[in-house]
Amino acid sequence: MKKYISAILLCLLPFVSIAQQEFSVYFDSNKHELDKAQTQRLADWMVANKKSKVLAINGYTDEDGTSAHNDTLAQRRVMHVYNAIKNFVATRDDFKTRSFGEQHKMSGNKAENRRVTLYFLPEQELHRENEILGIKATPKKKAPVNYPDKVVVTDPRRGRQVIPLDVEFMKRVGEAKAGEKLQIKNMNFHLNTFAIVEESRPRLYELLEIMRGNPGLKIKLLGHICCIEGDPRKLSYDRAKAVAMFLRQNGIERERVTFDGLGTTEPLYPLPEKTEEERAANRRVEVLVLENP
Secondary structure, eight states: OOSOOOTTOOOBOOOOTTTOEEEEEEOOTTOOSOOHHHHHHHHHHHHHTTTOEEEEEEEOOOSOSOHHHHHHHHHHHHHHHHHHHTTTSEEOTTTTTOBOGGGOOOOSSHHHHSEEEEEEEOGGGGGGHHHHHTOOOOOOOOOOOOOOSEEEEEETTTEEEEEEOOHHHHHHHHHOOTTOEEEOTTOOBOTTSOOBOGGGHHHHHHHHHHHHHOTTOEEEEEEOOOSSSSOTTOHHHHHHHHHHHHHHHTTOOGGGEEEEEOTTSSOSSOSSOSSHHHHHHHSOEEEEEEEOO
């Protein structure tokens, strides 16, 4: 004979500490409806728990009767209680498959075994529902961004220009995780200035397309200089700022783009550099990804 019947038990979950609470109502032998006194107890519980949420409803029987009879009786008791509370207290749609029935211990008093137990979360614990049930949220896969391979810009001094873009670079930055740092290759500056060389203009538009295509992305631009120890004129800061200002002037929100100057603290090539190529490489800006949901 079964000692207890758990209503439509498809899934056993570990009992989880103090956050979840329980409340039981009791039935007469072989009955699936509550008597007047137990109906009132349930009504009082509903009034006191309007803002709680029921996680599971488990039905139990005593040892009398066949297993098949007790299975059906437990399920009918569960549905009787559910129908009573469903319009008054929030209940998980899967309350039948959530069970804390393993915590049931048979009492020597048969009347205490003929019951339905509600397992519920009080209002102050609702934010922990998934944690308590061991449910891990499935992260939403980010939709791929279709980056353009070129942009057309009109400059009063240069006229209409077609600027080719590096799609692979844009994808790398757009898919980077928080904490990743990526070098903007060929983002170079004229010596001793924060003026970006003509050949590096595509990098600006690549960053702009990245930020437009990933509205949740937040970055920090890190400026670097070459040639001399330190940064007495804050040139590295001004270089990072110049890139940030381009993005902001083209509609990217201020809070999504911050910047800083690191001087010569992180050179790609040791100082003093041996060639102009090494100096140009050290005069650079990097992207540090702060957030990328």
